[in-house]
Amino acid sequence: MLVNKSVSNQAGQLPEAKSAVSDNISADLQDIWQKICAGLRRDLGAQIFGQWIKPLKLSAFDSNTGTLLLILPSEFAANWVRDRYAERLLLAWKTHCPEVRNLALQAQSGAAKIAQASPLNGANAVVTPSQHNIAPESKFRLDLDPRMTFDQFVAGHSNVLALNAAQRTAAAEKPLFCPLYLQSSTGQGKSHLMHAIGHAFREEFPASTIIYMSAERFMIEFVSAMRRNEGMEFKASLREADLLMIDDIQFIVGKNSTQEEFLHTVDSLISQGKRVVVAADRPPQALDGVDQRLLSRLSMGLVADIQSAGLELRRDILKHRLATMPHQQVSEEVVEFLARTISRNLRELEGGLNKLLAYAQLTGREISRELAEEQLSDILSACRRRITIDEIQRTVCEYYRLDRNEMSSKRRARAVARPRQVAMYLAKVMTPRSYPEIGRKFGGRDHSTVIHAVKLVEQLRGEDSEMDNDVRMLLRQLES
CATH class of the missing domain: 3.40.50.300 (P-loop containing nucleotide triphosphate hydrolases)
Known part of the structure; x- marks a missing residue:
């Protein structure tokens, strides 16, 4: 006859999942169970072991039939373990302890008597603590991303x-x-x-x-x-x-x-x-x-x-991610550029950073703002706020200290024409407007004039560091 006694609830276990352990569960059986658990943890992985095997408790052992009763906190868990790990568990016990010839798995609510449990004594044997035999399609696999803690x-x-x-x-x-x-x-x-x-x-x-x-x-x-x-x-x-x-x-x-x-x-x-x-x-x-x-x-x-993340939070998220990758060197300028530009959602922000880091690592290129603009152009263009041509003209005139009317004037002096060409270039780069539409905003100029301005500024950026710096500064002002 088996006499059961209560054991204290283990740390972390749900209050209703207290187990009952028989007096005849010897220290030897407990030691063997620990060895079996160590092997299963290694074979199955920490996540599966922690979810399905670790909750198993030794409840009772009938030496007459060689049946060991294991209990779990719910019928669902008992069904799941029985369907997937019964053979492995029985083999492990037979290997380590030949006296254990059969296993019985039950839910906590039905584990009062070992005599009521049907043993697991073969590959196809099944214990059914209730009449509900849940189909595998209805058993919900838990897939938690280990990075999302x-x-x-x-x-x-x-x-x-x-x-x-x-x-x-x-x-x-x-x-x-x-x-x-x-x-x-x-x-x-x-x-x-x-x-x-x-x-x-x-x-x-x-x-x-x-x-x-x-x-x-x-x-x-x-x-x-x-x-x-x-x-x-x-x-x-x-x-x-x-x-x-x-x-x-x-x-x-x-x-x-x-x-x-x-x-x-x-x-x-x-x-x-x-x-x-x-x-x-x-x-x-x-x-x-x-x-x-x-x-x-x-x-x-x-x-x-959860409100949309502000600039400070986006900046903190990038720094937090980079802190976990000390071998990756990313300048404050690049972090600030990404935080200010990729503002729609945090998934895009982290995705952009990952793409940039991967490209730099695979190609050996230094991570710079130029590389970010080049490799993340699709993300950046989607995230940039709607900037108008009027806003571009106003910003360019303030930068070059020109009267706003000069954007539409016929003057061709270099001090006026060059800023006007820069503004046309920025209008093409930062807005969805066509060449004719841009031309109309600059005093009704022909589309060919805008095309010439865009090509000229692109060429000058590659040849003249001062021009390239001016364009970068204007881009930064408009993006912020």
Whole structure:
């Protein structure tokens, strides 16, 4: 007869996942389990091991049948480990301890008696602690980017509320708000924070079940499960989650059945004290075609808005990234140029820096502003704000100390003609205007005159350092 006793909750494990260990789990079996774990961690990798193998607890051993009972915190986890790692676990135990001839895997809620567990005694044997046999397509693989952690998230005035809320959501203490709704335009850090929440929550609760997916994948999985008549299994697997995160929730609009299921899932998780995080590119009230009940649930927690990153934050992000790559030498001028110019979103900013670093490393060229302008021309042109020809003319006249009327005058003196040609060149480089349109803004000049001015300034930039410096200074003024 097996007598069970409680053991203290291990650091980081969810409170409800306390395990019961039999008195006949000897120190030798515990030592063997540690050796098996070391080998599995090496073979499977730290991420898979930490998520699926580490939560396994030795519960009881029946020496009569040679059956060792292992328990996990949920039926979903038990099904997952049984389907994918049962053979490997049984082989490892038979190799290290021949007395263990069978394994039984159960969820915590059903692990009271070893006699109720069917043993894993062969490659095809399966323990079924419940009647729900979830299809592999409905088991959600957790793919968290190892680079997207809280340590790698650069805080600024525009994102500090969302960062603090995300950290509270992942902490051991139950958050004061649920769900957490992250809102921002594309590329401002929503997904980074969701990955960071996943990493931190898994570190705090290693045995927890985390589901992270896009709204699009949620819809695909839901429809697929319904077509296979596995809707109940899909719902059960979702509601096993200790942390559910859905990205790009705006794409769930207009899908009534999917919205209904998502609403019930959110309700179920919140009622169980679980945690829910959603992200979208607009506030809940601006989600067209969303059921009012779902809107109410999404609004009942905390809506954390992430504003567009300002110049200072963009500068800090570049410096933070470069600090992790001390072998890469990038001047302050280049950092400032990138921070000022690539302003649409942070994903483009980091992508531009990565492209520049990769090109310099592969070609051996020095990283300079010239190289940045050359290699990032597509990003830079897309990010540059809409500059008008009037603004260019005004800036050029201030720089050369000319009267604004000289841009349209017929005077051909070099002191007037050369600045006018520079302004035409800048108009062509910095605006989408055609040659005839530019000509009309310069006193109705013919398009051939503008073409000549553009070619001349391009030539002079390569031959005359003073001219090149003038153009650079004007570009910098206009870009800022």
